[in-house]
Amino acid sequence: MSELRRIVIVGAGLAGASAAVALREREFDGEILLLGADPHPPYELPALSKGILLGDADEPDWVEGADQGITLKRGVTATRVELGARLVLDDSGGEHRYDRLVLATGSRPRSLPVPGSGLPGLRTLRSLDDSLALRSAFAEAERVVIVGAGWIGSEAAAAARKHGAEVTVVDQVSAPLHAVLGDEVAGVFRELHTEHGVRWRLGERVAEFTGGPGGVNGVRLQSGDELPADVVLVAVGAAPRVELAHVAGLELADDGGVCVDAGLRTAAPDVYAIGDIAAHFHPRYGKRVRVEHWDTAKNHGTHVAGNLIGENEPYLNSPYFFSDQYDLGCEYRGLADPDTDELVVRGDLASREFIAFWLRDGRVAAAMNVNSWDDGDALTSLVDGRATVTAEQLKNGALS
Known part of the structure; x- marks a missing residue:
């Protein structure tokens, strides 16, 4: 598109950096400006509570390609967005005009409103x-x-x-x-x-x-x-960083995120929101969903790149995350309500080698494999397809 020459991305975490990299991979040849407060190059977060914290690694997985044809400004915080003027201002006095804007400002650790919450040495884990x-x-x-x-x-x-x-x-x-x-x-x-x-x-x-x-x-x-x-x-959760969006006049959802449609667009012309802050209308669930996991951040970024350059595709991925604790590893796909959904267990909970399913109205809403690694693709298909199955089929039948 000849009029699209400059895309500004506010937030140089995984979501924002993935969007920038995907734009280049899609051969967008205009200017890409990536603004981030973190002094480090863009990186993925999982290792922070896993390999690095355990002492098994000293560095996270850096986002590959974030330094190729992308203007990355580190240690810079956007302070205001002027939607009418298509302008982003930052705390170093910079003014950045955009043709399209992506907000990927992420989240911050929540605090507890109790006495002593401001004491030195009280730790959180985000960076x-x-x-x-x-x-x-x-x-x-x-x-x-x-x-x-x-x-x-x-x-x-x-x-x-x-x-x-x-x-x-x-x-x-x-x-x-x-x-x-x-x-x-x-x-x-x-x-x-x-x-x-x-x-x-x-x-x-x-x-x-x-x-x-x-x-x-x-x-x-x-x-x-x-x-x-x-x-x-x-470690009591995270709060989306939506101050910039709120002051700019963008609509916020009940969960505090920025309202975006199925294609991750806000109601403001040429403004998108992705990652932790995006309260995304998910066609599969028929409601807004806001997910604070690395997989969503990465895939939001990759997906929004196509819509920035003219595609109009809904984001349909199911939420996904993984965890490692001692000798237990697990992967979770989907979106369950454990208070109301039916739990079905394939395998043995006591052995810590099993697959847990959550059924809603006879359909697979979510699945989690624990120390069981052979059926990942099948689980993804069951969750993405909202497969209609019985508990007996999930316990004893073929999953493929």
Whole structure:
């Protein structure tokens, strides 16, 4: 398209960088400007809570091609978008005009609104620098308290145990990963961590982070119990960075994300939103879906590149993520509601080698393989096709 000469992408994480790389791969020959606050080149996040935190790697997977024909400005934060003027302003005084704009501003770790939440040394995990610093702290710590029993908290607990620290995990839920997996499957992860020495304070809330000018040194629970700690990690989820979009006047969804249509477009002309901030109308689910996983960020970026240069294709991928904890590896595909969907288990939960399915109205809504690696393509097909099956077929029949 002759009038399309300049694309500005705000956010140089995986989503934004993937969009830039895919534009070049699609032979877009105009200018691509990628703005990012992180001082590092674009990288993928999974290693931050896995290989790097465990000490098995020192670097993440860098986004290949992000330095080829792309203007990358690192350590720069966009401060305002003027939709009418098609202009992005940044904190270094730069003004960047665009023909098309992609917002890929990602998310930030949530904090807990309790006394002591501003104490020095209270840790979160979102960036490469966070991961490297936390790994060093784990290696020196005797006692670690992790607030939050989601995926980041669970993987961090495994890493801290590998480094030899005593680990206590605090969460108000009844089991780790309960919101995603439900009671029965979440129990597998609870027992796994218990066998590796993790102590649980489940069904409990944090009242205060304790410490002083020298830093945080513990967690006080609402029960009154005090948990002394050399390291305290807060892993209670992430919040989308939508301030830029909100001030610009873009519509926000109930979950806080930026409203985009099936093709990842906002209602503003030539403005798109991808990755963690995108509340995407997903045709497969008939509703808005916002997913904070690396696979969605990467695939949003690759997909939006085509729509930026004139295609008009809906994004149809099912959510996907993976996790490694001790000797357990798993992959999850789809979008389940464990409170209402029917759980079907193929294999044996106790052996930690199984496939869990969640059925909704007789269709496969989600599937998770645990230490079972032969049926990935079949599981993807079942989830993407929302296959109509019986529980007996899933337990004992052929999956292909």
